[in-house]
Amino acid sequence: MKQYEAGSIRNLCLLSHGGVGKTSLMEAISFTSKATSKLGKVDNASSSFDTRADEKERNMTISTHLGFCEWNDCKINLLDTPGFLDLLGEAKLALKVVESAVVMVDAVDGIQVGTELVSRYMDETNVSRMFFVNSMDKDNADFDTVLSSLKENFGSSVAPLAIPIGTGAQFKGVIDLVTREAFEYEREGNGIAKSVSIPQEMLDTVDTLRIALMESIAETDEDLMNKYFEAGELTDEELRKGLAKGVAEGTIFPVLAGSALLNMGVDQLLTKIVNLAPAADSRKEIEVSEGDEVKTVECNQSGPAVAFVFKTLSEEHLGEINLVRAFSGKVQTGHEMFNSKREMPERVGNMYFMRGKDRTDTQQISYGDIGGLLKLKDTHTNDTLVEKGSKYFVTPLEFPEPLVSVAIDSKNKGDEEKIALGIGKLHEEDPSFTYKYHPDIHQSILSAMGDVHIEIILEGLKSRFKVDVDRKPTKISYRETITKPVKYVEYTHKKQSGGAGQYARVFIDLEPQPRGEGYEFIDKIVGGVIDQPFRPSVDKGVKSKMQEGIIAGYPIVDVKVTLVDGKTHPVDSKDVAFQIAGREVFKKAFEMANPILLEPVVELKVTIPSEYTGDIMGDLSSRRGKIGGMEPIGKLETITAKVPESEVKSYSTNLRSLTQGRGFYTKKFSHYEQVPGDVAKKVIEQSKAELQEA
Numbered sequence: 001m002k003q004y005e006a007g008s009i010r011n012l013c014l015l016s017h018g019g020v021g022k023t024s025l026m027e028a029i030s031f032t033s034k035a036t037s038k039l040g041k042v043d044n045a046s047s048s049f050d051t052r053a054d055e056k057e058r059n060m061t062i063s064t065h066l067g068f069c070e071w072n073d074c075k076i077n078l079l080d081t082p083g084f085l086d087l088l089g090e091a092k093l094a095l096k097v098v099e100s101a102v103v104m105v106d107a108v109d110g111i112q113v114g115t116e117l118v119s120r121y122m123d124e125t126n127v128s129r130m131f132f133v134n135s136m137d138k139d140n141a142d143f144d145t146v147l148s149s150l151k152e153n154f155g156s157s158v159a160p161l162a163i164p165i166g167t168g169a170q171f172k173g174v175i176d177l178v179t180r181e182a183f184e185y186e187r188e189g190n191g192i193a194k195s196v197s198i199p200q201e202m203l204d205t206v207d208t209l210r211i212a213l214m215e216s217i218a219e220t221d222e223d224l225m226n227k228y229f230e231a232g233e234l235t236d237e238e239l240r241k242g243l244a245k246g247v248a249e250g251t252i253f254p255v256l257a258g259s260a261l262l263n264m265g266v267d268q269l270l271t272k273i274v275n276l277a278p279a280a281d282s283r284k285e286i287e288v289s290e291g292d293e294v295k296t297v298e299c300n301q302s303g304p305a306v307a308f309v310f311k312t313l314s315e316e317h318l319g320e321i322n323l324v325r326a327f328s329g330k331v332q333t334g335h336e337m338f339n340s341k342r343e344m345p346e347r348v349g350n351m352y353f354m355r356g357k358d359r360t361d362t363q364q365i366s367y368g369d370i371g372g373l374l375k376l377k378d379t380h381t382n383d384t385l386v387e388k389g390s391k392y393f394v395t396p397l398e399f400p401e402p403l404v405s406v407a408i409d410s411k412n413k414g415d416e417e418k419i420a421l422g423i424g425k426l427h428e429e430d431p432s433f434t435y436k437y438h439p440d441i442h443q444s445i446l447s448a449m450g451d452v453h454i455e456i457i458l459e460g461l462k463s464r465f466k467v468d469v470d471r472k473p474t475k476i477s478y479r480e481t482i483t484k485p486v487k488y489v490e491y492t493h494k495k496q497s498g499g500a501g502q503y504a505r506v507f508i509d510l511e512p513q514p515r516g517e518g519y520e521f522i523d524k525i526v527g528g529v530i531d532q533p534f535r536p537s538v539d540k541g542v543k544s545k546m547q548e549g550i551i552a553g554y555p556i557v558d559v560k561v562t563l564v565d566g567k568t569h570p571v572d573s574k575d576v577a578f579q580i581a582g583r584e585v586f587k588k589a590f591e592m593a594n595p596i597l598l599e600p601v602v603e604l605k606v607t608i609p610s611e612y613t614g615d616i617m618g619d620l621s622s623r624r625g626k627i628g629g630m631e632p633i634g635k636l637e638t639i640t641a642k643v644p645e646s647e648v649k650s651y652s653t654n655l656r657s658l659t660q661g662r663g664f665y666t667k668k669f670s671h672y673e674q675v676p677g678d679v680a681k682k683v684i685e686q687s688k689a690e691l692q693e694a
Helices: 022-032 053-058 089-095 113-125 143-157 200-218 222-231 236-249 266-276 416-429 451-465 532-548 575-592 610-622 651-658 677-693
Strands: 009-015 065-071 074-080 100-106 128-134 158-160 162-165 173-176 181-184 194-196 253-257 285-290 293-298 306-315 319-328 330-332 336-339 344-347 351-355 358-362 364-366 370-374 384-386 404-410 434-438 443-448 469-472 479-482 486-495 502-512 519-523 559-567 595-609 626-633 636-644 664-674
Touching: 009 022, 009 089, 009 113, 009 266, 022 065, 022 074, 022 100, 022 266, 053 451, 065 266, 065 351, 065 370, 074 266, 089 113, 089 306, 100 113, 100 143, 100 266, 113 143, 128 143, 128 236, 128 266, 143 158, 143 253, 158 200, 162 200, 162 253, 200 222, 200 236, 222 236, 236 253, 236 266, 253 266, 285 306, 306 416, 319 330, 319 351, 319 364, 364 370, 404 416, 404 451, 416 434, 416 451, 443 451, 451 469, 479 502, 486 559, 486 575, 502 532, 502 575, 519 532, 532 559, 532 575, 559 575, 595 610, 595 651, 595 677, 610 626, 610 636, 610 651, 651 664
Parallel strands: 009 074, 009 100, 100 128, 128 253, 158 253, 519 559
Antiparallel strands: 065 074, 162 173, 173 181, 181 194, 285 293, 306 319, 306 384, 319 370, 330 364, 336 344, 336 384, 351 358, 351 370, 404 443, 404 469, 434 443, 479 595, 486 502, 502 559, 595 636, 595 664, 626 636
């Protein structure tokens, strides 16, 4: 296919709450633009985009899919992103490589929590947006109610450009308020509208809404405002120019309507994308990192190649395909580039323009375009390919802290390596989850954005890498410490039977350190009462005991040990004797120093509709949470609280229940603090029981 200049490329992602119809819209766009010969359906598994086995089984998009079409001499690249709340990290990555987004809203259910979430992501990335009110063919579809809700939530920037003709079974088509034309469609037809007269009963509504649209557009530009006051109206061309300017600047959010499933109103959406969405060359610079420095580099056709990997896909019988956006220059087949994130060369082989599972060969991906690179050696999501000699990379996306964790063990002995390999491969495709072994609790912990996210990862591990695992609840990484100093604590280790003797006598002072200061060992021996080579052995013995724990088997932190006195035997003293003495004297002193248990505390930022504020604050307090503050964000409220980690294990499910699915949160580790006495007693008893069983 032909190569398009950046000025003729539109890059968009489709965003919405789950189940609103993004993939159906991708299918309708592909069919209407004649990119595909049939209208694929998600429900009967004939979609060109939801092709993974787990996507078909769950009937939902799990991974970002790339598609493209040609319309009115432009190339439109579209990214279909998951709408399920656990998987919205995919939407964040997609927003990094596009200039615009189409936010889909259900004509019956209206604005849902996913819509609110992706709107915040768009605010953070400053992409332009338009709304597509989908499923106008459904019973109880109500465009006017949805439009009012959009205006209420997103302000006066919301501007309808098209309104539906009829709803539900009577939905026939749409009226373009800019050109004052009406269009009707054949249900599940070729998607190309037939021009008709505006229904008589809708003329007044059309005139009223068109005047309101004209005023909204005039307000975005002083020249247009003056012309509007002088002439009392704007021409169609002035409306289009004003709209494009307002959309690009984020002062106008166009609203369109249709039915993706029945392929109605889709051609009008495509035309508005071409006419109004910012072109790929509207992005003049991109933020990059080089060492500790963050700077910007210019984006243009003639500059050095810069390609950002925003998604890694794995296809059976083909291998890994990296989806890239060329921010500058061009990526060419056979060209050697440099992965500046991993500091290694990569030779570019086969590359494609992709439409779901279908691929079109190309020899280059030029500035502003998006495509797929096949079988790079070691390049994955969030990496950057640059010209040799460049060292900067596009600043990677930082994912929020995973919210839900589970401990996993191999069901079959010897599968540990296969688990690590499989998880590593899955993580290259989806960096939003983490997996690591925690030595203090002796568990391998998989952490993801929700229960469904964890299920998807483990299903992938089983189906693709043939590894089955057992799931167990995660333990909490408690710590042990002391609260008072003790002086001149003595221990003598003496072994005189059964071979060579052992002897070591040590005296230590033990005192607590400020929280977070860690461990400190001080040697204050004077006069050679302990030979110099044996003093580090005491330190080594103390450290080994600190790792084991004393009151509940958890690592010990924030203590200072001072070696103050001791005695050496000229024959029987040796390294092992002083290590044992160090362990035992530390244990003795620790038990005398009023030991306590510490628990990890996380900082939660809970964002909810304001009507749920009281319920959520009450729930956080019941979890021993300390409220830090509240910040209003439009009609939402963000509550910051510090809560013990043990109290938020099931918080994701509980929050959704309390807010009817409209609340969401982030969390990150904050600090350790003392466990209350009654809670500590239960933890210690349980830990001792587990240690005895082991």
